[in-house]
Amino acid sequence: MITILVVDDERMIRLGIKAMLERRYNFDILVASDGVEALELLKVSDINIVITDIKMPRMDGIKLIEQMQLMEKTPLVIIVSGYDDFSYAKQAIKYQVMDYILKPVDRNELFNIIDRTKEKIDAELALPKDMDEYRNNQLSYMLLNPRINEEEVEEIFQNLQLYNYPNGFYVGVFHFRDEKGVIQKKELASQFKKTMTDNNDHTFFFLDSDEKLTVLSEDVGIFYQVLEEYNLDTHCPLIVAISKRHTVTRKFKEAYEQAKEALAYKFIYPNQNVFTFEEVDKKMENIDVEEKSLQKIYNMLGTDRNNEIRSTLLNVFNIEELKNYKLTYVYALSDAINKIIFDQAFRELGKESVEIFQQYDEVGDINNFESINDYFYAVEYLTMHLHEFIKEMKLVYSEGSIMEKAIDFIHENAHKDLNMAVVSNHISLNYSYFSHTFKEYTGENFVDYLKKVRIEKAKKLLSDYDNKIFEVSELVGFKNPKQFSRVFRDIEGVSPKEFREKLKDNIR
Structure with a gap:
């Protein structure tokens, strides 16, 4: 039977983890309040898995893991730590810990890690x-x-x-x-x-x-x-x-x-x-990454030189040529692509472009890919996506009439169920491009701009005393009078009723 030792100086946490595990597994679960107590249990018990906190009195988790390396049989280790402890947890990487769990412990995450750890133990026993x-x-x-x-x-x-x-x-x-x-x-x-x-x-x-x-x-x-x-x-x-x-x-x-x-x-x-070491050891040592070509690619983004961008990228990322070099060169090339192309794009375009780069979380780490071909296709796709984004931005900036058309449409249809997707479709512009460009052009995001347009229309309607306030709310596109009153007060500083009363006073 598998035995797990839970080590944490906080009583409720160690007992909580123990209870979670006992409800799901038929394991022996032991607990210890710090590294010293844990070592004593490790000496007298055949323990397979240790789940340990980092910061503890007398002996912390890092020291405990170091001491365990001296044992004849070393249990598999899972670290439980807070965000502030992660810098300490990194020290344990050299000891091949199974995984890290951030507090508060999520039971599903814990179960997934325990299942993988048990599989490793079963595999070793299967020899x-x-x-x-x-x-x-x-x-x-x-x-x-x-x-x-x-x-x-x-x-x-x-x-x-x-x-x-x-x-x-x-x-x-x-x-x-x-x-x-x-x-x-x-x-x-x-x-x-x-x-x-x-x-x-x-x-x-x-x-x-x-x-x-x-x-x-x-x-x-x-x-x-x-x-x-x-x-x-x-x-x-x-x-x-x-x-x-x-x-x-x-x-x-x-x-x-x-x-x-x-x-x-x-x-x-x-x-x-x-794969033999004799073969890979013959590969050429690293050469400097051709950063000028990568900068050239970045400079061409947003131009009409689509084919040249692709050909330059293919030339830099010549897979057959890369096979002649040691792997460290491929990693250096990946780092250069991130720095010169993608990171520069973030700095130039700002936060509004983040939606375009959601896949950068994956592309930015070469270790997320099984093969160099998969990695290259992802780099090429993201580069061309970025290229089209910048090209669209340049088109919009050079033709202000496109944004004027969008603004006219907003003013004419503010009373309807209007959103950014509807407006971007009307002017045939990509949703993400429109979001970025609209804020650049007006200085406001779409929602705030639409609210102000509706309130301006409401102020005119309120001057006609035949219009009831709830009717004005509907006429300018608000779903209910309460929302209308709240937005009106946020923008004008007074409620619709107070605004109308002030109009009457001015007439007198």
Whole structure:
């Protein structure tokens, strides 16, 4: 059974989280008021998951997580923190925490994270039972702990009486091209067990902190064999990244990092199944990003040079050419595109253009995309969208008659159920463009401008004493007299009745 430890110095919070979990899961739930109490429980209990606050007396959450790294078996960690604590929480990133939850705790968010954490635990338990569990845990811990150096890696291999690989070894990291769950990992583990039995070589494997199957073998061919057999038998695309050959076990961590670095190149080669560090290490070092071309693109936005914008963007983002460089160049290029094109646009156009850039939250982070092709198409779409927006703005500014037509329409139809969509459709202008331009042209947003037009019409109607106030309200487009009176008072400082009485006094 899974055991969870909830650590928080606020009694109501830790008991509240405990109650939430007990209502949904059949887990053992323990609680502690700070890091010191939590460590004592960790020493005597087999705890799988720790949910911890950051700021606590005696020992805070960061120190607790650091102390847990020294344990033989490290529980998975979920951090609960307030907004003010997030800068502290970032310190725990190096310890591969599962996730962060902001206070107050949302039960659905908590349940989703617990479900994912449980899946990780189940996946680890799904590995073949005849493997030395302690050995694999030690290797996983070795990769997670940044303080372990090469000498300590070699010592761990010796203490665990692991094979010393006199002919050298490789580390491979397997990854499902599409995110898969525990079932697929069980299948892959079974495939590896079968292949190992057939080959009788010194190969073992475990799940790393990213739930990827990590394999250590002296035979590089086993990676290709498993890949071929698995992809042949299933419809779940599997890929593998392989380190260089290393001759001493102290280089195990380095080999693992090489495999992870090679795996990152699946972003540029979305259809490739095998990535080797030897290949990616040959790629050219970074060159300076061509910022002049990006600035040229920005300068052309809003002009009639549509084709030149596209061709320049394609030239800067020549995917086949980018494949010759290390991935760090692609990330540098992404940062330059954000800074020179998109961020400049925000500064120039102001807040009214934010609606146009709702997709920038996604496009602005290259890590949101599975492949470089997906990323480029998103950049191209947003750039051309921005281009059309600026072009439309220039057209409106150069032809003031368009906005005059809109204003005339507002004055003529203010008594109707009027809104910005109706007016923008009338003048055949994009809703977002119209919103931005209307405020630039009149100095007011649409709603405030319409209110003032209606009140001006109401003042004229109120001078005719045959018109009752509720009738005036309807005639100028208000839904009810109360709303009319409120808006009238906000703009004129007096109620419609007081305004009419003042007119009478002036006549006398």
